[in-house]
Amino acid sequence: MAKPDVFVCGRFTLALDRPLIMGVVNITPDSFSDGGDFLDAGRAIAHAQRLVEEGADILDLGGESSRPGSAPVALDEERRRVLPVLEQAAQLGVPVSVDTTKPELMRDAIACGAAMINDITALRTPGAIDAIVDSGAGVCLMHMQGEPGTMQHSPVYHDVVAEVSDFLHERARCLLDEGVSASRIVLDPGFGFGKNHQHNLDLLHALPRIGSERFAVLVGLSRKSQLGRITGRSDAKSRLGSSIAAALAAINNGASIVRVHDVAETRDAILVWQVLQIDKT
Numbered sequence: 001m002a003k004p005d006v007f008v009c010g011r012f013t014l015a016l017d018r019p020l021i022m023g024v025v026n027i028t029p030d031s032f033s034d035g036g037d038f039l040d041a042g043r044a045i046a047h048a049q050r051l052v053e054e055g056a057d058i059l060d061l062g063g064e065s066s067r068p069g070s071a072p073v074a075l076d077e078e079r080r081r082v083l084p085v086l087e088q089a090a091q092l093g094v095p096v097s098v099d100t101t102k103p104e105l106m107r108d109a110i111a112c113g114a115a116m117i118n119d120i121t122a123l124r125t126p127g128a129i130d131a132i133v134d135s136g137a138g139v140c141l142m143h144m145q146g147e148p149g150t151m152q153h154s155p156v157y158h159d160v161v162a163e164v165s166d167f168l169h170e171r172a173r174c175l176l177d178e179g180v181s182a183s184r185i186v187l188d189p190g191f192g193f194g195k196n197h198q199h200n201l202d203l204l205h206a207l208p209r210i211g212s213e214r215f216a217v218l219v220g221l222s223r224k225s226q227l228g229r230i231t232g233r234s235d236a237k238s239r240l241g242s243s244i245a246a247a248l249a250a251i252n253n254g255a256s257i258v259r260v261h262d263v264a265e266t267r268d269a270i271l272v273w274q275v276l277q278i279d280k281t
């Protein structure tokens with residue numbers, strides 16, 4: 001199926017003729033795979049710089065963990081974590097995304113140089129759409145059933161692909177109606193956000209339907225527990241091999257952007273996989 005040609009975020013226009021890598025910088029004490037590693041601003045900035053050197057096309061800064069069971073973070077604390085890092089990261093030459101659900105932080109982040117907002121609640125907080133609409137920033141709209149505190153308890157769908165896809169397209173419609181162009185919007189089915197293993201598999205197979213021809217699709221499977229369930233690895237940092245396999249599967253199924261913790265290894269895997277693919281037709 002045809003895909004959009006470009007993703008426009010802030011002053012950047014990213015060609016989608018190759019898969020893009022979004023490198024994750026978690027400025028949190030409690031993220032599921034690297035909580036505490038980059039809570040210090042200096043370490044977070046050094047990590048951001050390293051990810052860009054390793055080939056990240058986009059950086060995603062987050063100051064609030066959304067792992068299953070995580071507790072919400074107050075606005076002031078999230079600001080305190082994210083903004084000093086953003087100020088420096090915005091100088092690194094790649095678009096910087098801020099992963100937040102709070103409209104106040106969205107506005108501050110865009111004023112501070114963020115080129116993209118990544119919202120796991122798809123801009124459902126009142127004021128979130130207004131915060132981004134006239135900014136030119138790119139937006140990732142993600143699907144989540146329930147809330148991080150309880151979302152994995154017993155997710156239920158009648159038809160997971162139809163429900164996720166309809167939800168994302170409705171949210172995108174709200175932005176289009178406000179004059180946001182489709183090239184600024186990417187859609188994400190939200191792997192592990194209120195989904196069991198079968199839901200995740202069904203969604204992975206249905207990525208072209210989720211994006212349709214209009215929107216690029218972003219996939220975040222890196223280090224997630226559903227990969228650990230397949231390999232039997234409970235330590236999130238030991239999921240590098242499975243994360244690379246998942247990123248390649250996502251790209252093969254139509255994802256334009258993969259959100260990953262391990263940029264260098266993912267980049268190399270994508271490059272080699274693309275060169276070595278044997279045309280079986």
Ligand code: HH2
Pocket residue numbers: 024026028030031032033062064065066067099118119120140142188190191218219220221259
């Ligand atoms: N996953 C996480 C956080 N934000 N955003 C999008 N668009 N898609 C995702 O799949 C996604 C996301 C969870 O990963 P991480 O940020 O590493 O962990 P934590 O939420 O514990 O900080």
